[in-house]
Amino acid sequence: MTTPETSPAPSPAPNRHAKKRSAAAPGDAIRDWWGNLGRVQKWAFGVIGFAVMTLLPIYTPGFIDTPGVSFDGVMAQFAMIAIVAIGLNVVVGQAGLLDLGYVGFYAVGAYTVALITSPQSPWNQMGPHGFFSSDWAWLSCVPLAIAFTALAGLILGFPTLRLRGDYLAIVTLGFGEIIRLLADNLNDVTNGSRGLGSIAFPRLGESKVHDGYFSGANAMGNVNNGTWWYWLGLIFVAVILLMVGNLERSRVGRAWVAIREDEDAAEVMGVNTFRFKLWAFTIGAGIGGLSGALYAGQVQFVAPTNFNIINSMLFLSAVVLGGQGNKLGVIFGAFIIVYLPNRLLGVHLFGVNLGDLKYLFFGLALVLLMIFRPQGLFPVRQQLLAYGKRARYLLRRADDSKAAA
Template sequence: MSHQAGPKTRETSTMAQRLLAPGDSLRHRWDGLSRPQKWIFGVIGFGLLALLPLFPPPWIATTGISLGGVMAQFAMIAIIAIGLNVVVGQAGLLDLGYVGFYAVGAYTVALLTSPDSPWNKVGANGFFSQDWAWLSCVPIAMAVTALAGLILGTPTLRLRGDYLAIVTLGFGEIIRLLADNLSDITNGSRGLNQIAYPRLGASERVPNGVFSSGNSTGDANYGTWWFWLGLVLMVGILLLVGNLERSRVGRAWVAIREDEDAAEVMGVDTFRFKLWAFVIGAGIGGLSGALYAGQVQYVAPTNFNIINSMLFLVAVVLGGQGNKLGVIFGAFIIVYLPNRLLGVEVFGVNLGDLKYLFFGLALVVLMIFRPQGLFPVRQQLLAYASSARKLLRGADDSKAAA
């Protein structure tokens, strides 16, 4: 019996290796590269991504909206996905109200720069200069959002699982309701208009700069410029998060995600490291909110509903929890596909209006056949296991020879 089971087991293992998903194959190749090679491929990849709005292939073009506008939206959602991945993917905290941090960042910029806001201090005698108002508000928005994460996380991060999910869900709804009901400050459901944006590249053709909505013609329109700005911020955040992953903080997050009780027994201060993840994720969400406020130049409570929070979580789950590059791919899917299908009709039904149906079906299929996501991170975190085993075997052989 044992002799018969051996070949069957090896045959099953061989078949499983042949049936590896494309995401696994791509990840294995990426893990096999040295660090300089990864840097080279990363620079080339992000460079080609930056050129995509200028030289779009015919099969990737979107109808009814410029590709630059779609890519600008993608950059914002990708930054959100990276921040949420720190909380959900790295530390294993189920956050269903991440849209609340997104809203705090957007409203911070809006309250400081919109003429409809009673807190507006922009002007000749104001605290911020007119040309640099948006840029001056970005670090403030990140700091305020990180503080909100600290205030929310301190009493709630001792909860786990479903209880934490319910608390964070309530936080997202509380922020939206506050924005809707504090009419004297947030202008209620009417929202805040004419929010500041970067005043760069002013010319006769675009008197308000390349980031203004007046720059709406050509390939390098205002959406493309916002995409380039978001791409630069995305690269900076990836470097920050990557360094955290390789540090003691990142190892503590992985230990907490895999087994919080075991991590605590081994001496990891689980509450402190969870709070770190919550605050860092909140600050990144605030950055994306500031980016959104400057690009759209208008914020209203309806833009920060629970559906958007679920879409952010879909990007993380779809791309692969814990894999920062995977969640960027997940963000691209949830932004690009609805815009690509917009205007495509089947049996008189606009496929772009069925995005929630498609995402729901995709999650169901993913949970059945590939619950770890398209680009899972577990194998990547254990990528050096074989090298460690070889090193230990070499050490044992040298001891035996001695």
């Protein structure tokens, strides 16, 4: 008969999560690897990744090239949609607010630039009698686009953010349609369905023989106007990621996570849920306005048909595909949304152009994702936001002590 002092130590219980980790999807492995890196290591990999992304339009690998369309233009479009995805991720992924009309903020930013700089607008402020010089008009309009769009988010959010779930989704859907219908029917201001053209763009590198780096006429060599717009978009993406990352680690970010997980519990614990939801809505709207300003400057033409509900659904698809709450994941989702249709453009199967079936592919992808991986390709990594590394170290040491006892 064995006494308690001499009885063998019980074998540790099998780790139920070990099998899950071994069968983890590639997205989980990448997410966990990134989450376990130190801050300096993350900065180092981030700088390297940014450099690789910067050189991608110049040294394009053949396996990712888009034969049917300019790869530089595709990457410029990707940079714009990536900004949209980051802004929508603040609203949907971090604060848990279902926004189906985010394209409305995108339209407000684009029309702000168009109304101020287009010769067809009655509010044109360019030239000798306007407030903005022709050389700096677009750059001067960017902060205005951000401010006006953030104000639109504040005005929309103040009366509606007391709603939740489907009710909030319907209200935001209506807002997106209201902006589009206003642009279509205010003929004296927005030129109606004919749109506004000749919108200002950055006048950089102009000379007697060159129209500038950002001009549509700059189509020479590997570094054309699409490349320059892509580089400008990457700079904005990096700045926004830094800003959103700091917000995630702040009291505001922790409040957003609490609201997303359980709004009632967060309110009981003293979180002013309405104020923090309004913060998320306003910040997300301002980021969407920035992307709209980029769109207006690059395309130099805006019309109501460019801001329909289908585009709003594509923006939301980028967030859902990439992983709600993961700001790097939604950038990958934006890349899929932009790259896949352009890559399949001109590819025929049974006489059908696969590039024309992008909505079918995205619909199937979302259905499969909801069945097999509802959290997205790169789900957000839940961890302690303050002193996370120290807490994990102490928990791991406690587990080791128990196993050795």
